[in-house]
Amino acid sequence: MTNAPITATKPKVAFFDFACCEGCQLQVANLGESLLDILGAIDVVEFREVMSEKWDKDYDVAIIEGSITDHHAEERIKKIRARSKVLIAYGSCATIGGVNGMKNSFDLDEIRQSVYGKDYKLFDSAKTRPVHQVVKVDYFVNGCPIYPAELVEVLKCALRGLPYTVPDNPVCTECKLNENVCMYDKGVSCLGPWTKAGCNSWCVNNGNICYGCRGEVKNPAKNAAADVIGKYKLSADLIKNKFDMYNKCKEGDTNGGK
Amino acid sequence: MAANKDLDIKVEYITRVEGHGDIVVNVKNGKVEKCELHVVESPRLFEGMLRGRSIFEAQHITSRICGICSCGHSLASIEAAEDALGVVPSAQTIKLRKLLLDYEFLDSHILHVYLLAAPDILGVPSFVPLIKTHNAVVRRALRMKKTCNDVCDILVGRHVHPISAIAGGFTKLPTPKAIDDQIKLLEGMGEDLAETLKLAATLKFPDFHRETEYVALVSDDGEYPLLTGEIGSTDGKRFKKKDYKKATNEFVDPRSSAKFTKLSRESYFVGALARFNLNYDKLHPEAKKVAVALGFKPVCHNPYLNTVAQVIEIVHCYHHALEILRDLKKNGVDYSQEVVVGVNEKGAIPVRAGNGVGAVEVPRGILFHNYETDAKGLIKQANCIIPTNQNINNIEYDFAKLLPEIITRTKPEITLALEMLVRAYDPCISCSAHYLNVTFTD
Numbered sequence: 001m002t003n004a005p006i007t008a009t010k011p012k013v014a015f016f017d018f019a020c021c022e023g024c025q026l027q028v029a030n031l032g033e034s035l036l037d038i039l040g041a042i043d044v045v046e047f048r049e050v051m052s053e054k055w056d057k058d059y060d061v062a063i064i065e066g067s068i069t070d071h072h073a074e075e076r077i078k079k080i081r082a083r084s085k086v087l088i089a090y091g092s093c094a095t096i097g098g099v100n101g102m103k104n105s106f107d108l109d110e111i112r113q114s115v116y117g118k119d120y121k122l123f124d125s126a127k128t129r130p131v132h133q134v135v136k137v138d139y140f141v142n143g144c145p146i147y148p149a150e151l152v153e154v155l156k157c158a159l160r161g162l163p164y165t166v167p168d169n170p171v172c173t174e175c176k177l178n179e180n181v182c183m184y185d186k187g188v189s190c191l192g193p194w195t196k197a198g199c200n201s202w203c204v205n206n207g208n209i210c211y212g213c214r215g216e217v218k219n220p221a222k223n224a225a226a227d228v229i230g231k232y233k234l235s236a237d238l239i240k241n242k243f244d245m246y247n248k249c250k251e252g253d254t255n256g257g258k
Numbered sequence: 259m260a261a262n263k264d265l266d267i268k269v270e271y272i273t274r275v276e277g278h279g280d281i282v283v284n285v286k287n288g289k290v291e292k293c294e295l296h297v298v299e300s301p302r303l304f305e306g307m308l309r310g311r312s313i314f315e316a317q318h319i320t321s322r323i324c325g326i327c328s329c330g331h332s333l334a335s336i337e338a339a340e341d342a343l344g345v346v347p348s349a350q351t352i353k354l355r356k357l358l359l360d361y362e363f364l365d366s367h368i369l370h371v372y373l374l375a376a377p378d379i380l381g382v383p384s385f386v387p388l389i390k391t392h393n394a395v396v397r398r399a400l401r402m403k404k405t406c407n408d409v410c411d412i413l414v415g416r417h418v419h420p421i422s423a424i425a426g427g428f429t430k431l432p433t434p435k436a437i438d439d440q441i442k443l444l445e446g447m448g449e450d451l452a453e454t455l456k457l458a459a460t461l462k463f464p465d466f467h468r469e470t471e472y473v474a475l476v477s478d479d480g481e482y483p484l485l486t487g488e489i490g491s492t493d494g495k496r497f498k499k500k501d502y503k504k505a506t507n508e509f510v511d512p513r514s515s516a517k518f519t520k521l522s523r524e525s526y527f528v529g530a531l532a533r534f535n536l537n538y539d540k541l542h543p544e545a546k547k548v549a550v551a552l553g554f555k556p557v558c559h560n561p562y563l564n565t566v567a568q569v570i571e572i573v574h575c576y577h578h579a580l581e582i583l584r585d586l587k588k589n590g591v592d593y594s595q596e597v598v599v600g601v602n603e604k605g606a607i608p609v610r611a612g613n614g615v616g617a618v619e620v621p622r623g624i625l626f627h628n629y630e631t632d633a634k635g636l637i638k639q640a641n642c643i644i645p646t647n648q649n650i651n652n653i654e655y656d657f658a659k660l661l662p663e664i665i666t667r668t669k670p671e672i673t674l675a676l677e678m679l680v681r682a683y684d685p686c687i688s689c690s691a692h693y694l695n696v697t698f699t700d
Contacts, residue, residue, distance in 0.1 A: 019302050020325075021322050021323060021324050021325040021326075021328065022324070022325045022326065023322070023324075023325020023326070023328060023418040023419060024325065024418075025325070026325045026326060026418055027418055029369070029400070029403055030403065030404065030407045030417065030418070031404075032400050032401060032403065032404030032407070033397055033400050033401055033404065035400060036389065036396070036397070036400070039386075039389065044386065069302065098322075099307070099319055099322045100302055102307040102311075102319075103302075103303050103306070103307055105307075105310075106306060106307075106309075111303050111306035111307070112303065112306070114303075114305070114306040114309070115303050115304075115305050115306045119510070125303065144322065144419065145325065145416070145418040145419055183598075183600070186598045187598060187600075187603075187604045187606075188598055188599070188600025188601070188603055188604065189600060189601075189603060190600070202415065202416070202421065203415070203421050205415070206414070206415035206421035206422045206429060206430045207421075207422050207428075207429030207430035207596065207598070208415075208421045208422060208424065208429045209600050211318060234603070238601075238603065242601065245311070245315065245318075245319065
């Protein structure tokens with residue numbers, strides 16, 4: 001890990017956005033007045049969504065939102081990495097490719113043409129990759145959007161040089177504690193059994209299904225999953241297809257992009 | 259500088275999401291040779307990615323086009339999906355969607371007015387220096403933002419990428435306590451809103467006018483139309499939502515790689531000012547009072563005053579939302595309408611081959627979603643036309659008129675005038691907050 005403790009002066013923190021909706025940055029603004037407490041502990045030197053200021057020195061912490069989807073972005077993220085002591089991948093697009101990954105289900109030229117017509121080459125586009133498939137990532141904040149409470153936890157760890165362990169139990173564990181009726185029992189399939197927890201089963205609490213935005217657990221209970229699929233007479237393709245919405249970028253999944 | 263006889267302004271910014279672009283200004287011997295705004299769309303290819311996905315996933319996916327107006331995208335997407343499926347939403351569902359849209363407007367407009375207008379007026383590059391110098395204003399802005407966020411959390415799970423609003427209805431309906439909580443939160447914002455109006459009254463805007471066509475939803479009922487209605491314009495055009503292509507007339511111009519739109523004349527304007535100009539009479543009385551106090555009347559041709567129109571809409575949406583909530587409190591909620599849809603694996607909603615259009619006012623203007631589905635309910639074609647793209651053409655025509663009027667000014671003054679003009683359109687908070695990273699090259 002390169003996450004050495006940061007002390008002395010206030011750490012210089014910067015936000016950068018790549019291909020994404022910028023909703024995860026907005027989650028920071030949604031912290032309300034408690035944002036001012038965080039801003040009291042750090043020195044935000046770049047944050048394009050709300051600031052015009054620029055910084056030309058090194059960053060103690062770089063927070064990266066979005067996926068790497070073109071060649072310019074690849075160069076840019078490498079430069080940011082070189083200037084950053086700690087790098088945080090922030091939100092599904094950055095941590096797992098997110099919805100941008102659906103692009104990888106198509107032939108690149110074909111999908112570009114489908115949107116831009118004959119002029120498609122004006123718009124550079126490459127296979128979607130999450131940040132860690134291009135440069136080394138020190139911390140991951142999953143979710144689409146990120147869960148604000150988790151951001152605060154990760155920031156605390158990053159600023160103190162402590163590791164943060166991404167929850168690797170399925171969403172169902174949180175869902176049960178929230179006493180939700182299982183979506184399968186309501187007659188629809190849900191990706192909770194295979195998806196990393198940490199969101200407090202946000203979507204299911206609100207009557208929707210889990211879409212897998214936090215990525216797949218490392219060691220899914222395959223037998224139990226097979227039982228679920230069997231019990232509710234679901235096709236494995238249905239589940240796989242649902243997974244592809246956020247989790248299409250799994251190939252070459254080594255931190256640092258090797 | 260020698261009377262700005264020769265002037266090159268080249269604004270280059272990262273060409274990624276909606277609203278990012280380059281500005282190229284070229285003046286020779288006092289004559290404007292070039293004054294363009296080039297916008298390059300994001301290479302995220304949403305319309306392409308939607309192909310083959312279930313129509314029941316469209317809301318979830320297209321919400322991710324923009325985190326700032328994800329509720330607006332959701333509502334346009336839902337309308338298009340339901341239109342394709344032939345689903346007619348219930349009166350209660352429409353009411354709740356209107357409430358959600360009010361929240362979206364409140365949230366977005368407050369963010370724009372405070373994060374963009376306030377720093378400009380106070381002459382600082384962002385709200386961060388204001389934490390020291392204008393702590394109370396920053397706290398108020400964050401507090402109001404948080405309230406908008408909190409009411410959205412209660413209504414649909416969260417503001418960024420709403421959870422319970424889907425094609426077919428709502429997966430969770432607000433309990434009586436949830437309705438009370440929203441009322442309490444909004445009422446608690448009243449004082450801050452009053453302070454915001456005081457701040458708005460101090461805002462000074464450049465005096466610039468250019469007649470153009472204003473396009474927004476219009477309707478025959480008495481309600482300020484944000485969700486329902488038809489497409490209308492100040493040039494007297496009117497189209498059904500289904501015929502949105504007749505209103506947008508997208509075209510490619512060799513001078514830029516972005517698609518432009520036009521209707522009756524060379525360009526048109528969408529957004530708060532367009533809605534204000536077309537539907538002033540239908541604003542909430544409290545909002546009208548504010549308009550009168552600010553001396554703001556339709557038809558207004560000063561694009562800088564779009565920010566003022568936003569302030570008026572803040573007041574409108576605030577009171578409109580409270581009216582819906584009080585109505586829900588009084589008449590109750592029919593919980594039997596709660597839906598469980600998923601990707602419709604149990605066939606809760608009959609699926610058919612179809613073509614559906616959604617046209618919804620979102621904070622930055624009218625937004626169109628259009629999906630064509632096959633007999634299984636899978637998306638064959640998708641098309642989204644966002645407000646920012648509709649406005650680019652109009653901004654360029656504004657530039658062309660504005661620049662000769664201010665050509666004798668200094669470079670920083672010209673830059674600020676151009677910056678403020680683009681910001682007034684609120685093209686997208688992320689880009690407009692520091693849209694014009696202007697560099698001059700003589």
